[in-house]
Amino acid sequence: MEKTDTVLEEMLKNFEEKINRGDAIEPKDKMPDGYRKHLIRQMSQHAHSEVIGMQPEGNWITRAPSLRAKQILLAKIQDEGGHGLYLYSAAETLGISRSELINQLHTGKAKYSNIFNYPTLNWADIGAIGWLVDGAAIVNQVSLQRTSYGPYSRAMVRICKEESFHQRQGYEIMAKMMAGTKEQQEMAQDAMNRWWWPSLMMFGPHDGDSPHTGDAFKWKIKRHSNDELRHKFIDKTVQQAEVIGLTIPDKDLKWNEAKGHYDHGAINWDEFYRTINGNGPCNRQRLAHHIKVHNEGAWVREAAEAYRAKKEKAIFNN
Numbered sequence: 001m002e003k004t005d006t007v008l009e010e011m012l013k014n015f016e017e018k019i020n021r022g023d024a025i026e027p028k029d030k031m032p033d034g035y036r037k038h039l040i041r042q043m044s045q046h047a048h049s050e051v052i053g054m055q056p057e058g059n060w061i062t063r064a065p066s067l068r069a070k071q072i073l074l075a076k077i078q079d080e081g082g083h084g085l086y087l088y089s090a091a092e093t094l095g096i097s098r099s100e101l102i103n104q105l106h107t108g109k110a111k112y113s114n115i116f117n118y119p120t121l122n123w124a125d126i127g128a129i130g131w132l133v134d135g136a137a138i139v140n141q142v143s144l145q146r147t148s149y150g151p152y153s154r155a156m157v158r159i160c161k162e163e164s165f166h167q168r169q170g171y172e173i174m175a176k177m178m179a180g181t182k183e184q185q186e187m188a189q190d191a192m193n194r195w196w197w198p199s200l201m202m203f204g205p206h207d208g209d210s211p212h213t214g215d216a217f218k219w220k221i222k223r224h225s226n227d228e229l230r231h232k233f234i235d236k237t238v239q240q241a242e243v244i245g246l247t248i249p250d251k252d253l254k255w256n257e258a259k260g261h262y263d264h265g266a267i268n269w270d271e272f273y274r275t276i277n278g279n280g281p282c283n284r285q286r287l288a289h290h291i292k293v294h295n296e297g298a299w300v301r302e303a304a305e306a307y308r309a310k311k312e313k314a315i316f317n318n
């Protein structure tokens with residue numbers, strides 16, 4: 001056996017022992033290339049989702065119905081930008097640069113969540129995003145707090161705290177509209193009808209059709225499967241909808257006593273794959289906007305880099 005093979009085997013053994021003990025893997029630890037690539041893919045897609053997700057909500061900042069609502073929405077969108085930054089920084093610890101991550105987004109190599117390719121047509125959509133989209137994101141991210149990669153899991157702890165505020169502000173908007181006029185109630189129900197199914201798609205394909213789940217479980221990146229988390233989200237959301245008088249747009253939704261959760265109707269996977277492969281209602285608009293703003297911001301990055309280089313020179317010359 002070659003010496004390099006022995007070193008590699010030893011490295012793999014140490015890594016697997018750590019994973020099996022439930023220890024966190026840290027940036028300077030040796031890790032298999034597959035683990036590193038898997039994380040870069042997932043974490044970068046997660047970061048891109050946070051940042052692209054600012055667009056549908058940003059569309060309503062100037063039209064928020066009150067100063068209070070505008071302040072809350074501004075704070076929420078700013079939080080999402082911050083989440084993107086934590087996640088990009090965490091992904092960079094795996095040895096990829098921010099500019100490469102952004103390049104992968106712009107060239108279509110990296111995905112972002114299906115959900116942000118739908119339009120926000122009225123104020124009720126802002127309620128639906130907070131309640132359903134952030135609600136789904138929390139279920140997924142609470143599980144990821146125990147993911148095996150240290151920087152990712154620590155980012156999740158902080159992000160989850162902020163997401164629960166986001167979910168409540170969305171639910172408050174929906175509850176207010178449901179306590180309002182008939183037109184407001186209809187707007188809220190219409191938003192619910194449009195956002196429900198894409199929110200269920202956020203959890204990814206069914207377990208049997210999810211190519212990455214096997215490795216994700218083996219490496220403890222995922223702690224729960226796509227379907228387990230989807231069910232968790234449905235079970236808690238059905239009750240919240242009932243409290244404020246909204247109807248879940250699924251005639252096949254039924255409590256399953258034996259399984260201890262709701263069974264749901266068929267998800268339109270053609271729509272899901274069409275959307276994540278670039279052909280949803282707003283994909284081109286979302287990406288074009290990101291590219292435009294990124295290019296317009298080049299001077300800010302250049303100025304920040306020049307400032308950093310100047311500081312570094314001053315420190316080393318002293």
Ligand code: FAQ
Nearest residue numbers: 046049050053080112113114137202204210211212213276
């Ligand atoms: N959208 O084998 P799997 C938020 C892709 S944050 C697009 O099951 P995996 C906060 C998947 O990438 C929301 N693509 O994959 C907010 C793969 O394609 P690839 C983002 C999806 O990774 C709120 C293929 O399908 N959260 O909302 C989606 O094991 C409001 C096969 O799938 C995260 O990213 C999808 N929904 O499981 C911000 C959480 N689902 O890469 C602003 C972290 C699957 O081979 C406003 N991510 N695909 O080309 C995860 O937990 C996982 O990556 C899953 C997918 C569960 C999303």
